[in-house]
Amino acid sequence: MSHTRWLDDDEQRTWRAFLAATRLASDKVERRLQSGAGMPLAYYEILVRLSEAPDRTLRMSVLADSALSSRSRVSHAVARMQDAGWIARRSCPTDRRGQLAELTDAGLAVLEEAAPDHVESVREAVFDALDRDQQAALRVAAEAIVAHLSDGGEWPLAGDAGPDGPSRPHAS
Structure with a gap:
């Protein structure tokens, strides 16, 4: 029989604050986007991942992993964005089973148009409420949680922003 490790009062307060903060921030950014x-935030995230990839192209499996999403969910989103002309999908030349997703010029234009407002909504939802020390503490805590929960156990994922921020002027 296992022993339940109940949350103490401080842990319960931290959990509830974390849950409320992530939901409120995500909802605000999603609504504004x-x-x-x-477009939904999930589509924006996919466009960002592709824009930062070499030749704006990723294997579908790598795209799903980097977006921390299921392959079926990313495949569905890519199909919709392919219909919109934002992404082209083609077979992988080195693996007949693999598929590549490539950000089109139209998709890049949509991303570049959406980026300034998106970044401002992220700033308003999160960074305007925190000083630099709080931002650093939040980053350390978030990276530890992601590393603990992700399959690879690594964070940031390859291609993610380094200590100086994203390689492009948009947040994911």
Whole structure:
């Protein structure tokens, strides 16, 4: 029989604050992205990942892993963005079973149009509420949680922003 490790009062307060903060911030960013760019945050994340990849192209499996999403969910999103002309999908030349997703010029234009408003919504939702020390503490805590929960146990994932921020002027 296992012993339940109940949360103490401080842990319970931390958990509830974390849950509320992530939900509120995500909802604010999602609503603004939907109203401004007409796309969900998940699509924006995929466009960002592709824009930062060599030749703006990734294997579908790598795209799903880097977006911390299921392959079926990413495949569905890519199919919709392919219909919109934002992404082209083609077979992998080195593996007949593999598929590549490539950000088109139209997709890059959509991303570049959406990026300033998206970054401002991220700044308003998260960074405006924190000083530099709080931002650093949040990053350390978030990276530890992601490393603990991700399959690879590494964070940041390859291609993610380094200590000086993203390689492009948009946040994911």
